[in-house]
Amino acid sequence: MSTLQTGLKGKVALITGSTSGIGLATAHVLAEQGCHIVLHGLMDQDDGLSLASEFAAQYQINTFFSNADLRDANCIHEFINNAVNALGSIDILVNNAGIQHTQDVTNFPIEKWNDIIAINLSSAFHTIQKVVPLMAKKKWGRIINIASVHGLVASANKVAYCAAKHGIIGLTKVVAIECAEQGITVNAICPGWVDTPLISKQIDTIATDKSLSYEDAKYQLVTSKQPLPEMLIPREIGEFVLFLCGNAARGITGSALPMDGAWTAQ
Structure with missing residues (x-):
């Protein structure tokens, strides 16, 4: 269990793609601090509700689950409205959901391009647009976008993934500037191999x-x-998310923060 003291008890954290990997680890880290958790992922409704119940019982928190299709803006809006109705607010947003496909640009399937851009980039715009007004009312909010080292550098055969992750960093910077006077920080974490x-x-x-x-x-x-x-192990990303949610990180905003084992130092 994390020993960081961040004053997050009672905050509501929404993490997309949180039924496995980095998202699930982050959900556990924030739940340990007493955050109420909105879980989301590619899981059928019964399994998702079961996972949410496990979180609620383990951490004595309130939970909500959705398997909303992040390719559809209307589904995202409905998802967030339902989560807010259930838990009262969204104080922390972690845009983590993502998919991958590797192929050279000449042969890259158009449907794969569209899905990757929609899930890895556009969905973050839609979630941010919905939660910023909620955070602004409280004069406090934390938005953490899980980008990638591929938001900073490129690799062959990852045209859509790199385009989306570079876009996430641009989105992060713009929203950070716009929200700087509203008590909302916005950052991107750029992991290497996890x-x-x-x-x-x-x-x-x-x-x-x-x-x-x-x-x-x-x-x-x-x-x-x-x-x-x-x-890295997924929990280490979750611990970094936790740090960015705390008071010690209140001056960190608009940043693309590598956790890449010196990948981009070369």
């Missing part, structure tokens, strides 16, 4: 293609980009 199921699949492919052990394939993947030969 140990998630999505990455595990890439490692398995490398191990098979090159006849390597899983650990050797993992080392090869990680060090191909970053000097630090280790992946």
